Each structure stands twice: as C-alpha cells, then as structure tokens.
Amino acid sequence: MAKAPTRGGAPSALGVDAAVAKRLLTDMLLIRRFEEKAAEAYTLGKIGGFLHLYIGEEAVAVGATSMLRPDDYAISAYREHGHCLAKGSDPKRAMAELFGRRDGLSKGKGGSMHLFDKSTNFLGGHAIVGAHLPIAAGVGFAIKYQGGDQVIICSFGDGAVPEGEFHESMNLAALWKLPVIFLCENNRYAMGTSIERALAQTEIWKFGQSYGIPGERVDGMDVLAVRETVGRAVARTRQQKTPSLIEADTYRFRGHSMRDPAGAVYRTKEEVEREKQRDPIAQFRDKVLTAGLLSEADVRAIEKDVNDRIDEAVAFADASPEPPGEWLFTDIYKES
Ligand SMILES: Cc1ncc(C[n+]2csc(CCOP(=O)(O)OP(=O)(O)O)c2C)c(N)n1
Numbered sequence: 001m002a003k004a005p006t007r008g009g010a011p012s013a014l015g016v017d018a019a020v021a022k023r024l025l026t027d028m029l030l031i032r033r034f035e036e037k038a039a040e041a042y043t044l045g046k047i048g049g050f051l052h053l054y055i056g057e058e059a060v061a062v063g064a065t066s067m068l069r070p071d072d073y074a075i076s077a078y079r080e081h082g083h084c085l086a087k088g089s090d091p092k093r094a095m096a097e098l099f100g101r102r103d104g105l106s107k108g109k110g111g112s113m114h115l116f117d118k119s120t121n122f123l124g125g126h127a128i129v130g131a132h133l134p135i136a137a138g139v140g141f142a143i144k145y146q147g148g149d150q151v152i153i154c155s156f157g158d159g160a161v162p163e164g165e166f167h168e169s170m171n172l173a174a175l176w177k178l179p180v181i182f183l184c185e186n187n188r189y190a191m192g193t194s195i196e197r198a199l200a201q202t203e204i205w206k207f208g209q210s211y212g213i214p215g216e217r218v219d220g221m222d223v224l225a226v227r228e229t230v231g232r233a234v235a236r237t238r239q240q241k242t243p244s245l246i247e248a249d250t251y252r253f254r255g256h257s258m259r260d261p262a263g264a265v266y267r268t269k270e271e272v273e274r275e276k277q278r279d280p281i282a283q284f285r286d287k288v289l290t291a292g293l294l295s296e297a298d299v300r301a302i303e304k305d306v307n308d309r310i311d312e313a314v315a316f317a318d319a320s321p322e323p324p325g326e327w328l329f330t331d332i333y334k335e336s
C-alpha cells in the first residue's frame with residue numbers, strides 16, 4: 001500500500017502534487033482507452049479510412065500539453081488523437097469524428113486524421129508528412145504580429161526530419177524569432193523505414209544547433225521528464241521568443257496503422273517486448289504509488305472514471321447521425 005506523505009497540495013519528491021499526478025495519469029489513460037476502443041470499433045467496421053494509434057507514446061503529448069496555457073496552440077500530424085484529447089477536446093466529439101458522424105469535431109467530414117478543435121486551440125490533424133511545420137511557423141508569426149505571448153507546440157514524427165519543410169520551418173522560426181516549440185516524436189520508424197535508413201544524422205535534437213536554437217533530447221516514456229524539458233522550452237519561448245527543438249525518444253507499441261496492426265515485418269518481437277517494458281503509463285503509475293502521491297484506491301477510481309467516459313464516448317458516437325449529403329458542399333472555403 002502506498003504511503004501518503006505528500007497528498008494534498010504539497011509538491012512531492014517527484015516534483016508534482018497529487019492533483020497534477022492525477023491529471024497526468026487520467027489524461028494518459030484516457031488516450032490509451034480511447035484508442036483501444038477505437039481499434040475495436042475499426043475492426044467492427046464502425047470507422048472507415050485510416051486509423052493510426054498513439055499507444056505507447058502518450059507521455060509525450062500529455063507531458064508537453066500539461067505545460068501549456070489554454071490559449072496556447074498545439075498542432076500535430078495524423079497520429080493526433082492523443083494531442084487533441086490532451087489539449088482538452090471532448091472525447092465524445094473526438095470519437096464521433098472517428099465514426100464519421102455529424103457531432104464529430106470536424107462534423108464527421110475529416111475522420112481520424114483530421115481532428116480540429118477551435119475551442120481548445122488544437123489546430124489539427126495533418127495527413128501530409130511535414131506539411132504542418134510551416135503552418136506552425138505561420139501561427140508563430142501571427143502570434144508575434146498580433147503582439148501575443150502564446151506559444152505553439154508542433155508535434156511531428158521522425159519521418160518529417162529528412163523533409164524540406166522541417167528545415168525551412170526551423171530556419172524561419174529561428175530567423176524571425178517565432179514562438180514555436182518543435183517537438184519531434186522519435187519512435188524510430190516512419191512506416192516501415194527505420195531512422196538509420198532515412199537520416200544521415202540520427203541525433204535529431206542536434207539539428208537545433210544548425211539553426212542556432214536550443215535543441216534537447218528527452219525520455220519520451222517519462223511524462224515528468226517531458227514536462228520538465230517542455231516546460232523549460234515554453235518559458236524560454238514565451239519570454240525570449242526563441243524557438244526550440246525537442247526530440248522525445250518514444251516508441252509505438254502497435255503498427256503504423258490498422259493496416260499494419262503489429263508492425264512485425266520491420267521490427268523484431270524482442271525489440272517490441274523490450275520497449276513495452278518502458279510503458280509510460282505503467283511506469284508513472286508505479287512511481288506515484290511508490291511516492292505515496294496516489295493510493296491504489298485513487299488509481300482504481302481514475303481507471304473507472306476513464307472507462308466510463310470512453311463507454312459514454314462510444315455510445316455518443318454510435319447515436320450521432322451521419323452528416324447529410326449536402327454537407328459535402330459546405331466548409332470548403334472560408335467566408336470572410
Ligand atoms: C509528404 C508525404 N509523404 C509520404 C506520406 C506517406 N506516409 C504517411 S505516414 C508516413 C510515415 C511518417 O512517419 P513519422 O513522421 O515518423 O510518424 P509516425 O508515423 O512514426 O508517427 C509516410 C511516409 C505522406 N503522408 N506524406
């Protein structure tokens with residue numbers, strides 16, 4: 001049983017109090033259960049198109065987003081359920097989007113790869129590898145132009161690093177001092193291609209040096225380490241308007257998408273099993289129990305709450321109607 005010296009508001013040996021620990025564990029579990037249910041729904045034919053699961057990588061989105069203010073922005077690629085939920089979107093509306101229903105975050109028109117939520121400043125959901133990095137630089141430019149002090153966290157995979165967009169965006173963000181935190185989620189594969197086969201220089205954080213901006217590497221399976229590293233970058237970016245590059249060392253436990261369920265062709269079973277020992281949720285749960293921040297009963301209550309919320313999300317998505325055919329012709333151009 002857990003000891004309880006630091007419950008309440010006092011920071012613990014882990015550097016967070018019980019309320020923060022509860023939120024981090026809840027958010028990571030919510031993403032995990034959301035995606036486990038989504039995988040199930042996909043096999044039942046309730047979700048069409050692509051479905052890329054973030055399972056194993058939850059600590060990156062949750063740790064990073066926990067250091068943002070609500071008016072800060074987040075943008076990511078197509079493995080974005082976690083980023084969207086971590087930024088505060090309603091899981092019911094996110095699930096409805098995956099199901100292609102009218103109550104979905106993008107009115108059921110986008111699906112899994114095109115979650116978008118103006119109410120939380122989550123700017124998508126982008127299917128073209130690397131395409132959202134210049135958009136993040138543009139958002140950074142807009143923040144600066146309007147004299148704001150928000151930041152944007154731009155999450156992307158290692159597969160974007162060999163592309164021009166990565167280098168062009170980093171260059172302009174550094175040159176114009178834009179408030180962008182480039183967060184590379186290095187899970188070591190772009191579909192079936194390992195980083196060793198795609199990158200001449202595999203220590204991604206070092207690219208920061210080429211553009212004169214801080215670059216750091218962090219254990220992406222450790223939610224507290226992500227918080228600390230991203231927190232430092234956010235503070236620096238907000239005050240000094242200096243972009244940062246962070247490389248989070250992470251791993252996807254499932255395959256690239258539901259069409260590659262296990263990712264077994266290009267990775268060994270041993271590698272996958274070894275990486276699963278670093279499960280960010282199990283690690284964090286053990287840490288908070290050992291530190292006495294949360295009790296076993298607290299953790300069970302969190303799990304029940306998360307399971308109930310995800311059941312509700314699936315029921316909501318099931319009950320939501322299909323979008324009407326005429327919606328095909330709306331939301332195509334923005335009316336000014
Ligand atoms: C410009 C472009 N080229 C190729 C693709 C096909 N494609 C889809 S996902 C992917 C791999 C990207 O891997 P990574 O950026 O590491 O993200 P991860 O899937 O590992 O999260 C590729 C090549 C694409 N969507 N866009």
Ligand SMILES: [Mg+2]
Pocket residue numbers: 157158159185186187188189190191
């Ligand atoms: Mg990758």
